Amino acid sequence: MSSVKQEPFVNRYESQWQHFENWMDYQENTLQWQKKNGPDAEPPILDDLPHQYRQICHHLAMAKTRMYSPLLIDRLNRMVVQGHQYLYQTSTHFIRDIIDYFTITFPALIRKERKLVLIAALLFYVPFFGILIWLQFYPDMVYSIMDGASVRSMENMYDPALHERFGREREADSDVLMFGHYIRNNTGIDFRTFASGLLFGVGTLFFTVFNGVYIGAATGHLTQLGYIDTFWGFVCGHSSLELTALVFSTVAGLKLGMGIIKPGRKSRIRALIDNGKVSMNIMYGTATMTIMAAFVEAFWSSIAWMPLGIKYAVAAALWSAVIAYFVFMGRNAKPTQTLVELSRAT
Amino acid sequence: MLSPQIDTSYSVATPEGISLHLTPAGPVPRIYAWGIDVLIRLIIYAFFGFFSNLLGNFGVGIYSIVVFFIEWFYPVYFEIFRNGQTPGKKMFEIYVAQESGAPVSFGSSMVRNIIRFIDFLPILYGSAFVSMILSDKFQRLGDLAANTVVLYLPTENSLIVENKELDKVPSEHAQVSFSLKEQQALISFSNRMGTLNEDRSDELASLTGDLVKDQSHPSRYLYAIANGLMGKRTHRVERETNSAKEDKPQTDSNTQTAAQTDTQQTTADSENKPAITSMTDENPNSGDQS
Incomplete structure (x- = not known):
């Protein structure tokens, strides 16, 4: 047999994905995350989001090409959409923007x-x-x-x-x-x-x-x-x-x-x-x-x-x-x- | 070649070389969501109106200011600070985003919500409705001008459930090899089996004809094959060492190459195809995008 089957692929990256999902949940809705994990739960830390995000993009690409189960592809796609939203949100310098706006x-x-x-x-x-x-x-x-x-x-x-x-x-x-x-x-x-x-x-x-x-x-x-x-x-x-x-x-x-x-x-x-x-x-x-x-x-x-x-x-x-x-x-x-x-x- | 899609999903290419799959929401959930938001606003008006009346003219003045801000900025606030979702949209699991799938910007949110005034014309969002029907991403006029869309939240596919009982089914290897599409059809079928009763899944499974001719439980047999295709539980130890070798963390640049190589290898396996692609009605086309 040839390519990597789905199961070992999932086993290999599951912990990375879970960590990413957990982190995303925390970023998107801290209150809900705390409700789920208890108020004293340690907030997750994710080093180097862009890198993690690119890796998951890459996993999605592989999962699609290898035609893994739609369940898995859906899940990866969801992670990528979340990561994309988070990474490409417009950061604003609120006060500075307002001053710039009215002066110039x-x-x-x-x-x-x-x-x-x-x-x-x-x-x-x-x-x-x-x-x-x-x-x-x-x-x-x-x-x-x-x-x-x-x-x-x-x-x-x-x-x-x-x-x-x-x-x-x-x-x-x-x-x-x-x-x-x-x-x-x-x-x-x-x-x-x-x-x-x-x-x-x-x-x-x-x-x-x-x-x-x-x-x-x-x-x-x-x-x-x-x-x-x-x-x-x-x-x-x-x-x-x-x-x-x-x-x-x-x-x-x-x-x-x-x-x-x-x-x-x-x-x-x-x-x-x-x-x-x-x-x-x-x-x-x-x-x-x-x-x-x-x-x-x-x-x-x-x-x-x-x-x-x-x-x-x-x-x-x-x-x-x-x-x-x-x-x-x-x-x-x-x-x-x-x-x-x-x-x-x- | 696939027939032209009649669904409304579209894909957006990202700098990371993959495509995001996005599904715009049509008029129906948006009307419901709007209804909820109107209700919420009416409650706020009523509540605020009652208390500000007690304060006489001063209260009425404050009330006017509050109404002004809620009238024009209620959606803007939620779109910017609550992930593109007003309470109504949250309830119906839809959200506002830029057409590129990025979070909606302040400017775009302002534009789409001020142009709401025109969308409302001539009566009860008549223009918005016509515009949504005519545009391929269900955009109302405000969305067109602001370059925004209303999307469904990516949620888990409810048709696909994992079934603890079926997990006990051992893996099996069929004596034939399958094309990529057939493999995915089998896997999709096995994912869906949890939602079907046994008679129905056997009935669907027997559509594969020769493949399940001699089986007493055709669906279980297909499930076992799917397990085998996904690499579940057979020769687990050996396979994991294998995969460790093959699935080395790759740098981003060689994603394409790695994925392509895999496809070629898998396709090389497939000959003697049994006619099973018709078995599931989902068309596994996601692979065609790469």
Whole structure:
């Protein structure tokens, strides 16, 4: 007879496999392992995982070629899948990655996608200012954009006559209420705008123009009524972060859609995957900005006794800071790992 | 030549020169898993909603934040920190991985879970369902964009059980030699015998015709042959010394060569094949991958 039979093969390596399986179980779920082996059991130690893993790969290859029993092949395959998962998991330097992201990666990505940023900004601000200006001349047109109830409740929110009595527009606990609401609502809008880029970019276009029209209508209507101090005083502070984030989620959505519409020399699916990575990296920063905007909106914009001058000054400072951040931040820095990987892929 | 497979498994080549065998999960277990996850989230919402209401506006604000994070990041958390398994997926023994079989990365997990919004459209994961049916690895749109798949956990084959009683059957050598496929068919059969009753296994065994013509217990006879093929218990001492010589720890680079040599040797043995490959319905094709 010729090759090694299954039984001696198993006998020979059984202890090595058992040790590997035991170690894998421990790594994957320590609690369960301790339940099985008793709380005081000595944790298994495996020296040189790559080497052990390669050997087991080799055992699997031999078992397959020699057509050993499917039972054995299944078991070896299971060990290899576990080892593969463990060995090739992405190790992350969490804090370092976050610092790198905000000091270099995020602003650099925005600069790199400046064409899309321009398009996205036009998609939002043209309808926004268009409607805003239009409503100054045809105030009634607001009712063809919003329904009467929404218009009335909006008017109530910013009517100066209703607010003079209060020192602060809201109590502190309702600041938290609104903070939660803004986070959930606004970040949700960002995510949806981004995700709907998958529909060939059309979904993103729709959401962006819709937001431009709707926000433009609200702003235009309240401006036309002359609620300048209450409305503009309230929104100016967080507008820089919130509206810029809105535009960036459009950029991310368009980028995603471009993968499908204009894949270049790649397959559509590959282009989609690669662009998806860029988009996601834009979205991390965008979501952060929206949450920051929610914070400003809930805890700063709502302070009614703050003199308007200070509010406008802070708003101007924030707008300058946001623009300066994206224009200058990390300009001359060495590209981060993420940037290198992304530019290699796209 | 094998007929094209109708199952959905696929193989991924690794740097170690072997192929991982992965089995994507279809819509059904995923719908169940999703149902469980929805239930869990509803319970959390209800629980949290009740207590945060006691705290007035402050509580409601916190509640909104919690709902926001659970809405969007509940799957991400479990996919990253719990081996690709939300509680629902764990229950149905499926998990999320990169298409390459590697653990899902944070970025991919975020992408697939934000695009979930589109998968949900127009109603109850309509797009996801269509996308899964059309793609060959059951990927929903989020999976396609994130380069991920939902796989079955590699579990033990429930059809194959070891049977303590049958282990007592001694080994035997048939007077004919078998081709590789026939050998594996015999071994698969012997592995499965534990799940079959005796009449049924005899019936299957007698399909081999001439091989078991004169046997009173055809299945036991085949089991004995399989034992012999696997090298169980016959001339154990002699065989182990043999194997020690042959199975010297090999370095990684000569895996292929060693394996090939073995194949050639074994194939050289096989002539006078009895018709037994039809006996088991499992098609032993794993050897074709090397």
